[in-house]
Amino acid sequence: MPELPEVETIVSGLNKTCLCRKIKKVRVSCPALASPRGGLSALAGDSFVSISRHGKYIKITTRRGARLVVHLRMTGQLFLAENYQPDKHVHIILELANMAAKMYYRDIRKFGRWQIVPPRKNFADYINAGTDALAVTPREFRALCRRYADKALKVFLLDQTILAGVGNIYADETAFYLGVDPHTPVNRLAPEKLLKAVTAVLRLGIKNKGASVSDYITSTGARGNFQNLLNVYKQKNCRRCGTPIRRVKLAGRTTHICPKCQK
DNA sequence: ATTCTCACCTGTTAGC
DNA sequence: TGCTAACAGGTGAGAA
Numbered sequence: 001m002p003e004l005p006e007v008e009t010i011v012s013g014l015n016k017t018c019l020c021r022k023i024k025k026v027r028v029s030c031p032a033l034a035s036p037r038g039g040l041s042a043l044a045g046d047s048f049v050s051i052s053r054h055g056k057y058i059k060i061t062t063r064r065g066a067r068l069v070v071h072l073r074m075t076g077q078l079f080l081a082e083n084y085q086p087d088k089h090v091h092i093i094l095e096l097a098n099m100a101a102k103m104y105y106r107d108i109r110k111f112g113r114w115q116i117v118p119p120r121k122n123f124a125d126y127i128n129a130g131t132d133a134l135a136v137t138p139r140e141f142r143a144l145c146r147r148y149a150d151k152a153l154k155v156f157l158l159d160q161t162i163l164a165g166v167g168n169i170y171a172d173e174t175a176f177y178l179g180v181d182p183h184t185p186v187n188r189l190a191p192e193k194l195l196k197a198v199t200a201v202l203r204l205g206i207k208n209k210g211a212s213v214s215d216y217i218t219s220t221g222a223r224g225n226f227q228n229l230l231n232v233y234k235q236k237n238c239r240r241c242g243t244p245i246r247r248v249k250l251a252g253r254t255t256h257i258c259p260k261c262q263k
Numbered sequence: 264a265t266t267c268t269c270a271c272c273t274g275t276t277a278g279c
Numbered sequence: 280t281g282c283t284a285a286c287a288g289g290t291g292a293g294a295a
Contacts, residue, residue: 002289071289073289073290075272075273108273110271110273113290160289214287252267253288
């Protein structure tokens, strides 16, 4: 799924290619993806001047001052391609000036959202999320650990209002990195170690351009590499010790644990 | 207030 | 083999 490292990879890719290019044409074939409905037509003639990220949310600002929040949810893909034949899952196409490639939004399950932020609101008000997992300070992180001391590690990591960006893949991999069971309460872990683990796992994901475990692809349509380095997530056996991975439900998600490496 | 459940979708996999 | 049911997991809304 697109989590922080996947979204970071897409955002940094788009920043290299499509900033400040005039949007010649906007085609939306699934109006329900946009809010307000039909709001994306206002992008015609405008251009993106800033593309950034908060957690898994993509934040876009245009030359005319419009703000856009794009969320890929489960199966959203945002990429640039030349000579691409859109299939039935492509729902938004942006044609950019002086560029052979077009921008495509493809989303099999149509869970994703393109939202126009109302003029009076800022991004932070609009996005219901805590501090970005790679922007949190050690001091702030310690406070979060104290406040949510009783929560299970995985529940803590997955809650976007506490810390933004970690999803199922990186939560399981973080617990593995720490060598602990994801049911472990936060107050049983040293905040410094926990933050170091989250940071290390997310950065490794970014370094490898994200994990293409299902539909995720980069902004050029390429697959990531991190799926080849996962230790427990969707693994049959632990990559480190070969022990069969135990699958349990935690926080409503399939959770992968190596019974030998994680106590 | 906090925590849980469901709805949103469709492709893939498991099981009969 | 062919069909159906369960599953995949991010978010927001509504219920408990």
